Amino acid sequence: MLQKLSEFRFLFEELTKRDFRKKYKRTMLGMLWSVLNPLLTLLIMRVVFTQFFGTKIPYYTTYLFAGNLVYSYFTEATNSGMYALISNKDIFSKVNLPKYMFVLSANTSAFINFMLTTCIFFVFAAIDGITFTWSFLFLLFPILFLLAFNIGVSMILSAVNLFFQDTKYLYGIFTTLLMYLSAIFYRVESFPLAYQRLFMLNPVYVYIKFFRVVVIDGHLPSVAFFLLSMFYALAVNLIGAMIYKKYNNRFLYYV
Amino acid sequence: MSEEISNIVLSVDSVAILYMTGDFKDIGLKEYLMRKLTKTYNAHQFWAVDGISFSLEKGDMLGIVGVNGAGKSTLLKAVSGVMTPTRGTVMAKGKIAALLELASGFDEDLTVRENAYLRGALLGYTRAFMDEKCEEIIAFAELTEFADRPFRQLSSGMKARIAFAIASMVRPDILILDEVLSVGDGAFQDKSARKMREIMGNGTTTILVSHSVTQLQALCNKVLWMDHGHQVAFGEAKGLCEAYAYYLNHMGEGIPAALLHQGISANTQDE
Numbered sequence: 001m002l003q004k005l006s007e008f009r010f011l012f013e014e015l016t017k018r019d020f021r022k023k024y025k026r027t028m029l030g031m032l033w034s035v036l037n038p039l040l041t042l043l044i045m046r047v048v049f050t051q052f053f054g055t056k057i058p059y060y061t062t063y064l065f066a067g068n069l070v071y072s073y074f075t076e077a078t079n080s081g082m083y084a085l086i087s088n089k090d091i092f093s094k095v096n097l098p099k100y101m102f103v104l105s106a107n108t109s110a111f112i113n114f115m116l117t118t119c120i121f122f123v124f125a126a127i128d129g130i131t132f133t134w135s136f137l138f139l140l141f142p143i144l145f146l147l148a149f150n151i152g153v154s155m156i157l158s159a160v161n162l163f164f165q166d167t168k169y170l171y172g173i174f175t176t177l178l179m180y181l182s183a184i185f186y187r188v189e190s191f192p193l194a195y196q197r198l199f200m201l202n203p204v205y206v207y208i209k210f211f212r213v214v215v216i217d218g219h220l221p222s223v224a225f226f227l228l229s230m231f232y233a234l235a236v237n238l239i240g241a242m243i244y245k246k247y248n249n250r251f252l253y254y255v
Numbered sequence: 256m257s258e259e260i261s262n263i264v265l266s267v268d269s270v271a272i273l274y275m276t277g278d279f280k281d282i283g284l285k286e287y288l289m290r291k292l293t294k295t296y297n298a299h300q301f302w303a304v305d306g307i308s309f310s311l312e313k314g315d316m317l318g319i320v321g322v323n324g325a326g327k328s329t330l331l332k333a334v335s336g337v338m339t340p341t342r343g344t345v346m347a348k349g350k351i352a353a354l355l356e357l358a359s360g361f362d363e364d365l366t367v368r369e370n371a372y373l374r375g376a377l378l379g380y381t382r383a384f385m386d387e388k389c390e391e392i393i394a395f396a397e398l399t400e401f402a403d404r405p406f407r408q409l410s411s412g413m414k415a416r417i418a419f420a421i422a423s424m425v426r427p428d429i430l431i432l433d434e435v436l437s438v439g440d441g442a443f444q445d446k447s448a449r450k451m452r453e454i455m456g457n458g459t460t461t462i463l464v465s466h467s468v469t470q471l472q473a474l475c476n477k478v479l480w481m482d483h484g485h486q487v488a489f490g491e492a493k494g495l496c497e498a499y500a501y502y503l504n505h506m507g508e509g510i511p512a513a514l515l516h517q518g519i520s521a522n523t524q525d526e
Contacts, residue, residue, distance in 0.1 A: 093337065164282070
C-alpha cells in the first residue's frame, strides 16, 4: 500500500492541483470565500438562535462552531467526492489507474479548508473563554477519523452517483435532513434518554460530540465512544473498498 | 524454438469480452425503480469481442483494422488492462502504455503545460522526467507560444499534437495507439510517423488502430482484421492490407476469404 502510494504520488499531486485550480479558478478570493462561508453561517445561526429563540447553552458560540465545523467539512468533502468518478470518466475509461486516487484528490481541498477553519475555531473558542489544555491534542483522533470517514463516504457516493445520476439531488435532501438531525444548534439532553441514544447512530453527530466533549467539557471521551467513532470511519471505508474492488472494471460500462 | 517463445511479449488467447448496454446508463434511481416496477427495464449484454487470438514478438508493429463497431477499441482496453476479458487471457511482458483516443481526457481549464504534467502523471512518468522533458514535449508539438494558455484555446489538431508529443516520450515495452496518427495536418503527420518509426526502432512492440490502410501498410508488419467482434484474420501486413482495401472497395460482397493469402489463419464469417 505504501509503495503504491509513493508510486502514485506524482499522479495524486497533479490531480489535486487540477481540482484546486478548477475549484478556486486561480483566485485568492475563491479560497478566502470558502473559509468565510462557514463563518457567515455561524454568525447567522448565532444571531437567530440567541436573539429570536433565546437558546441558553453555555459557550454557545463554540458549541455552534463545533457543529458547523464538522458538518460543513462533511458536506463539502462528500459533495466533491461524489463526482470523483463521473468527472474523471475520460481518464479511467482509457488508462488503468487505481480509481480511489480520484476520491483522495477530490477530498484534499475540503480537508485543507477544514484545517484552516479549525484554526479559526480555536480563535473563537479562546474569545469565548474556553481554557486550553493538553487534552486538545486528542482532537487529532476525531480529525483523522473524520478524514477517513469522508473518504469512505465519498467512495460509496461516487459509485452510486455513477450508477444513478440523480443521486446528487437525493443527497442534497439527505444533507439538509442530516443538518437537523446532528444537533448543531440544539442540545440532545432536551430529549428523553432513549432518543438521545439514537443520535449515536449518526456518525456526523458522533464526530461533533467528540469535538465538544474535548473542547467544551474539557475531558476525554469514554473508550466506548472513541471506538464507536473509529468504527464508523472503518466501516464506510470497508464498504467503499468493496464496491471499488467489485466494480473496478465495470465502472466504465456506465460512462 | 525456445528462443522464439521467449521473444513473445504479448499473447492474447481466445479473448472474449461481454459488454453491457441498455437502460442502465443515464437513468436515475427514481426512473430505475419505476422501470423495475413496470417491468420495462432492460439491460442486455453482447459479445463486443469474441474469440480473438494473436501473439506479438518484440518489435512487432500490429495494425488493427475493421469497420466501426468491430470491437477494436474494446480489445485494446482489454490489452491495456482497463477492462478484464470475460473469457480468455491476455499475457503481457513488461510495461504497457495505452494512449486511447488521445485528444480527450485533457482538462480545458488548465494550461498546456499543466495538462502536459497531468497527462505525464497519468501515463506513469515521474515528476523529474516531466521537469526535464516538458519543454521538449511542447516544442515537438510546436506549441511553445501556447504553453501557458488555457487548453480550451487550442484547436483539436493542436490538442492531438500535444497528446502525441507527450505519449511519444514514453518508453514502454508495449505501446497501444488508437487512431493517433490520423490527426494533425500533413506536416505533423509525417513528423509523427517518423517519431513512431524511431520508437519502433528501439524495439517497442506497438499496436495501432487506424482507418488509413496506406498508413498501416507503411508502418505495420502485422495486421489483425476484426469484424463484429470476431477475428477475420491475423497475419503479415502486406497481404492483409490489400485484402482489407479490396473489401472496403467492394462492400456488400462479404469478406473475400479467397483473397486472403495462404498461410494466414482465416476464420470466415458466417454472414
